[in-house]
Amino acid sequence: MATSIQVLAPNGRRQNVKVTPNTSILQIIEQVCTKQGFPPEEYDLKHQRTILDVNSPVRYSNLPNNAKVELVKTAAPRKETEVNIALQLESNERLQHAFLPSTSLWQILEHWDQQQSVNQDRGKLTQVPDESSVPSLQPVCIYMRQEVIGEKALKRTTLKSLGLTSGRAIIRFLHRAVELPQEVETAKQPTKKRSNESMSSAASSSTPSLPQKEEPTPMDVEPSSRQTVTDSRTESSTRNAPTASVSPSEPMEVGADGEIKLTPQQEEQAMIMGRAIAQSIFQHRQEEEERQQQQQLEQQRQQELRRLREQERQIRQRQQELVSMSARESFTDFKFPEETKGQTLFVNELSSMAGSTEPCDRELIVYNPDIEDRSVDTKEDVPDEFFDVTVSDVRRMYADLQQERQSLEEQPMLTKSQRETHAIKMIRKYPKIVIRIHFPDRLVLQGIFRPLETVKALTEFVQSNLEDKNLNFYLYTTPPKCILKDPKQTLYAAKLIPAANVYFGSETSCAHYLLSSLLGEAVTPTQADVKFALVRSTSQVDEESSEGSTVNESTSQTKRSSAASPPSATSASASDSASTSASSSSSKGTVPKWFKMGGKK
Template structure:
């Protein structure tokens, strides 16, 4: 960091100047001109054939230590003018005022905040990386000391006490307690399980013959840990099965009959900030550590990708278009419906069911039915990255199948949907169950088509017909 500079004058005189990173170029100019006994208003500082801005801070001027600055006559007069100061408070509020460069920072604060200054025990102003803490320091620091002699500037004002720390004193960090929630949940049940399994006991004693007490205890700890982990996995599996079986087919059918859709597209309206929505819990650090299975899967995928690059043939544009068309046909064959959620800026979500071949224009016309002003201008986009959807293209072309999240954007602010539509708002859980019913219906259709195809292949008459055709010998075949 810059601590020493050399200023070269017109007569070849070189003056060393001690500085600190928080000084402005104007302060450096004043110090040099004071030693040379000249008026600083008539000069500028030049570094690498570039005139330095007098309002900039030395820390951000990219000047090396022991650098040589040239003192050159100025082309512009440094007349003091009004400085516009914006004061940003802790709550984000910004207040402004006009001041002269000779006024100190405490006068600036008092003029802008007036009686509210009493609420600050330790008033602090932050400008770039310069912190002025305390009333006394604010009174001794002027706008000119910060390099502010004209233009505009933003100062942050907050309550901040000055930290008093001893240098070169080592303070050891506090030890964090070990978290063993996973093992403490089923500790009692696992101990009982260990005492009730004679096979594990016998196995333990057979392994521990001729071992020391330390090895015996260590083996017992490993066995106990394995049993606890197995019991945790079993219990979580049981809980998941219970959660799935809570909603039977009858419950889902009753729910579908009881819910009131807005139209024949099974449209629902819900609030994304609904309190009944699912609360997600952050995963533990162990979840992000790769296991042996994860590494093997990644290695397998890389190996397959490498083999595809080595053995794959070069594709022309026609072949790529053919492959793209084939993928779209496969998606059309697999998905007959797609779920689209339109997110409005006021956190309301309109969920509906469309066909993959429906265009964005169809979605736009569908949304207009529920708007207060049906003729308002708006556009739809997906993110990230933000892609504005064109009305002529289909949902399939924008990869909105089998489900998509589309955002609504308009220059008009405020309510968008009709009051009658807002009366039929449902919870986020009900909308999720409705979306699950659509996907379940698709899966059932896939299972039915697969069973029909299997039944056709496994027809005994067809098998016999195939065998009879295989027995027929060609006319040209002659066995000698």
């Protein structure tokens, strides 16, 4: 059975609520909302996925100990309606009536007492039938397993505190001989008061009291005697002294000359109190000195720590100054050698591709794929068996699919440098790419571009060949459909290398989109394919020539460096070149004698 519940409020705070088995869910909601500042009628308690019934007690809510519930907002604010109460008497008679939730149980009993038609056969419910019984009979109301005993408890308990805000309920009423817990508490109060009085009297008796009759006035006693009396009073009133007190049965006597006469027992007690006071004063002074010493040590440690930090900061600042000064001094008188003036000292792949972004000749071609090419003989018809898929064709397609899947699965992860190297190879392999733009009227516009040109250049090329220059259009590739939106994206990044089909799209429909002059110059698809093949072959030749020029340039640089080098270096380079040429000539010569070809079987 739950004895404590943890409630999560909407503001993120958690509140532990101590409950009993008879505590209603409505009481828990009111307690949490009152503390967190929420209206109770707008919230419910939710345990896991279940909204708890506000009218049921914790006993029947199936909540474990230390359960975690959440305060959630209701769909509609909770409204209080009248509750139909059936009051079952000891004679098994039931009295039914509707009451508001704010009505107390005592008011319910008074309501039935005021009904004259009901009171004809029995007495009043609020009156005890037999007052002579010991213990006395008390009115008791029982709701479920919760009992409310006595007039005060009945007046204090309302239907809402029992969790009844709507619906129907049965309350049993009877008279039971029981002793109220309130009477027990009231009976204990005088005893407690008497114990307090006895404790105060005992405390007052522990302090030494001087008889007023024998105590002289301050004017009659000499200064020395007055000092003695004051010291004795101070010592007797000290709280930190041990259990040494002057007994009230042994009063101190004052002589005729004003001196206080103490008995041996009083003198012994005074000495004990004096030692205790002196010891406490000495201990207090020692603690004060230790505290001051600790404060001084802490101050010294803080000062030393600040000094070390300042030194470290100065050293770090000095190191930075020295580093900056050395860097400035090392590059103050730096000059490039005069021998390297006008020479290209650094050549890499990126520098060799500097001209890849410059636009090339577009070699514009327009063709219609529906035009038949008369140069191709189409008289011979292919038999229908040619288009039938055989078992070998299926096996070949299945093998190709397996190989493609395996290549995709076993593809290694590439680093950024490896991806850049692959891009450089592709750009050098295809310095010119062919792009065909397909229009909705079945015409195709073909042009040649550089791989590092941008999408903006492709868009401008299409716009320059349109009949309507102000026509809004867009370019896309498919499948899947991908619109070329970024004008700064390169054609290589858009995956349009080495050749690609791009489609023209527009919200405005026209009979034809291209210039009328281009429509008259339309060629056949075969001619466009021939042009595409020529561009590919030309790009390969350009690649080979660029590689040859790079090799020649490196060779000339080697010759210049060998000419400027001393004779020993020249002879070494000559021997290296000779060995290289010898190895190359031997590799290009005939097959060696020890190599034998395998015979044909």
